[in-house]
Amino acid sequence: MSTLSYAHLSDRSLIRVGGAEAQHFLQNLVTADIDGMAEGGARAGALLTPQGKILFDFLIYRVETGYLLDAPSETAADLLKRLTFYRLRAKVELELLPEDIGVIAVWDDASEAGNALNLGLQAALACVTDPRLPALGMRISGSVADVSAMLDGSPADVAAYDLHRISKGVPEGLKDYDYSDIFPHDADLDQLGGVSFSKGCYVGQEVVSRMQHRGSARKRFVQIESGAMLPEKGADIMAGGKSVGALGSSAGTGDSAVGLALLRLDKVAQAKDNGIPLQCGDAEILVKVPDWASFSLPEPSTAD
Numbered sequence: 001m002s003t004l005s006y007a008h009l010s011d012r013s014l015i016r017v018g019g020a021e022a023q024h025f026l027q028n029l030v031t032a033d034i035d036g037m038a039e040g041g042a043r044a045g046a047l048l049t050p051q052g053k054i055l056f057d058f059l060i061y062r063v064e065t066g067y068l069l070d071a072p073s074e075t076a077a078d079l080l081k082r083l084t085f086y087r088l089r090a091k092v093e094l095e096l097l098p099e100d101i102g103v104i105a106v107w108d109d110a111s112e113a114g115n116a117l118n119l120g121l122q123a124a125l126a127c128v129t130d131p132r133l134p135a136l137g138m139r140i141s142g143s144v145a146d147v148s149a150m151l152d153g154s155p156a157d158v159a160a161y162d163l164h165r166i167s168k169g170v171p172e173g174l175k176d177y178d179y180s181d182i183f184p185h186d187a188d189l190d191q192l193g194g195v196s197f198s199k200g201c202y203v204g205q206e207v208v209s210r211m212q213h214r215g216s217a218r219k220r221f222v223q224i225e226s227g228a229m230l231p232e233k234g235a236d237i238m239a240g241g242k243s244v245g246a247l248g249s250s251a252g253t254g255d256s257a258v259g260l261a262l263l264r265l266d267k268v269a270q271a272k273d274n275g276i277p278l279q280c281g282d283a284e285i286l287v288k289v290p291d292w293a294s295f296s297l298p299e300p301s302t303a304d
Helices: 022-027 073-087 110-123 144-150 158-167 205-214 265-273
Strands: 005-008 012-018 042-048 054-063 066-072 093-096 101-107 124-129 138-143 154-156 219-226 236-239 242-253 256-264 278-280 283-288
Touching: 005 144, 005 158, 012 022, 012 073, 012 101, 022 066, 042 073, 042 124, 042 205, 054 073, 054 124, 066 073, 066 138, 073 093, 101 144, 101 158, 138 144, 158 242, 158 256, 219 242, 219 265, 219 278, 236 265, 242 265, 256 265, 256 283
Parallel strands: 005 154
Antiparallel strands: 005 101, 012 066, 012 093, 042 054, 054 066, 101 138, 124 138, 219 256, 219 283, 236 242, 236 278, 242 256, 278 283
């Protein structure tokens, strides 16, 4: 019996970026390195403000007709408008695809996901391993009805996928943070392959490069666990009566909960060293740095 799980991510939309100058256009705008990206390739990426904060985040797929941007539906029209603003006279085609062309996430069973990939190539626009983290599974873009009909597994919903994503420690825009509020390093985008530090200039590049070379990222999204339900996104994470960060998305797992939180790592380390518990609402929480992360809690002596 198949253990594959899949879900139509109805909260995601696709924008097609085509035309003779599509590669050059995106390369000069987004945080990811687009040059050398072959058909079937994928990247995580973002469009930043001039001050280096995340204005939009998305996944980028290289397809036969150009590129697909897999982005939150809530802001897809705004992203399309911003891309149009930057297009000027470039030979670039921009199109928001209809709702029946969407994104299917496939996870849980690697071998079955591989079968889904092979099937998806026959009817999908794009079929890739999630470029942020392979453990997240596959993402298939195409006709929602046709792709779903090909998959032999357990259909799930967006909430089930979000639990899977949270359990892997991967934050997403809007669900974990608001746009124009945080830097790519805060959102772990540098850890998840979404920022190139070797390509040429793009919007906000100078600020992001400075943070990288100075090692000045003090806030990071990390995983949290609790034996009680967690409050809504944005709730303060407290240590000794002082805020050390804010809650992102969370999900219940029986009588407990898991979540993601943007925390000042030095303050968390200091609280841990002093035996001060962390609280979010009425829930006491434990902090875990994701397994894939190259950062860790600093030594308490580095805290301000």
